[in-house]
Amino acid sequence: DAGITQSPRHKVTETGTPVTLRCHQTENHRYMYWYRQDPGHGLRLIHYSYGVKDTDKGEVSDGYSVSRSKTEDFLLTLESATSSQTSVYFCAISARTSGGAGDTQYFGPGTRLTVL
């Protein structure tokens, strides 16, 4: 199993409060990703990182920001949580180096976030 941990695993918060989710990897992989999973939508990419301090937006980035100050940590922040951000959040990592048809992403255990 890929060495990926997420914290917290569960969180309940109130609308308008800031929330930060953490993803930590021990694989030294370059690429890290944040997805959210909602019924009927599968997993949708929020943001991803291709190196320390290098990040880019995904499909559903509004209302989220990310930071990566170390290779092993990728943080997802909800500046002011809303009920529509109630979801399960998954972090993924990839060793993709250069070019090619693609590389496999490995997922963490997830964080269930409820915004009341």
Next chain:
Amino acid sequence: DQQVKQNSPSLSVQEGRISILNCDYTNSMFDYFLWYKKYPAEGPTFLISISSIKDKNEDGRFTVFLNKSAKHLSLHIVPSQPGDSAVYFCAASAGNAGNMLTFGGGTRLMVKP
């Protein structure tokens, strides 16, 4: 507009029989396809993948078929086992710089003993 679709939300199969999960895509730039398996309260687990230069890839009981002209892929599980009961997601990548994956909505497979 969903670029990757799994039109069957659920599938029920008898133990020992074949399970066939289907996935359709619309983006002709997709060149790498993956299947993930997900149990409740766990993260998705990589199962099998296929590059667009192939039309079949096999790994034990799992085989993925790719029909590029139809923009369709399928996952065959033979024989199906009760432990295969899970949600299966197909995903596709266009070989972009970020290797971003686009996921289908998932199919819940139930294998009955």
